[in-house]
Amino acid sequence: xxxxxxxxxxxxxxxxxxxxxxxxxxxxxxxxxxxxxxxxxxxxxxxxxxxxxxxxxxxxxxxxxxxxxxxxxxxxxxxxxxxxxxxxxxxxxxxxxxxxxxxxxxxxxxxxxxxxxxxxxxxxxxxxxxxxxxxxxxxxxxxxxxxxxxxxxxxxxxxxxxxxxxxxxxxxxxxxxxxx
Numbered sequence: 001x002x003x004x005x006x007x008x009x010x011x012x013x014x015x016x017x018x019x020x021x022x023x024x025x026x027x028x029x030x031x032x033x034x035x036x037x038x039x040x041x042x043x044x045x046x047x048x049x050x051x052x053x054x055x056x057x058x059x060x061x062x063x064x065x066x067x068x069x070x071x072x073x074x075x076x077x078x079x080x081x082x083x084x085x086x087x088x089x090x091x092x093x094x095x096x097x098x099x100x101x102x103x104x105x106x107x108x109x110x111x112x113x114x115x116x117x118x119x120x121x122x123x124x125x126x127x128x129x130x131x132x133x134x135x136x137x138x139x140x141x142x143x144x145x146x147x148x149x150x151x152x153x154x155x156x157x158x159x160x161x162x163x164x165x166x167x168x169x170x171x172x173x174x175x176x177x178x179x180x
């Protein structure tokens with residue numbers, strides 16, 4: 001049975017979007033190595049439409065091991081409006097998201113997600129998110145609205161901490177697995 005692993009950057013005030021305003025000052029060789037390790041361990045990626053559009057516009061034109069890996073990995077996009085994905089190795093998830101995610105998990109391997117948007121929140125609420133890795137950045141972002149933060153009213157999912165990693169730049173990654 002496969003697993004779905006979510007890896008998300010988050011500011012101290014819970015912001016998960018607007019990374020151009022707070023995230024890039026904390027990129028380092030150490031954080032890059034962990035991000036690359038997570039990508040190497042993945043057998044596929046799952047993302048929502050917004051993440052897909054951002055990634056598909058950025059990664060195909062880049063070089064290096066990370067770009068090569070993300071460009072060649074199978075990608076599954078949950079979208080009701082995307083019909084003709086142009087990024088290499090991309091398929092659109094058809095039908096009910098929760099049923100599709102359960103089918104993806106039936107295959108062996110690790111499915112990596114970046115970001116904690118509507119797709120990740122639905123999976124977490126349904127008990128389909130197996131691991132969560134929150135990359136806390138030592139900054140109060142001070143931007144965004146209700147859709148830009150980790151907190152989601154009504155979403156309840158229990159996790160057990162399996163490890164932490166603290167980097168020299170102050171970023172702390174908390175790794176957790178679902179208690180479901």
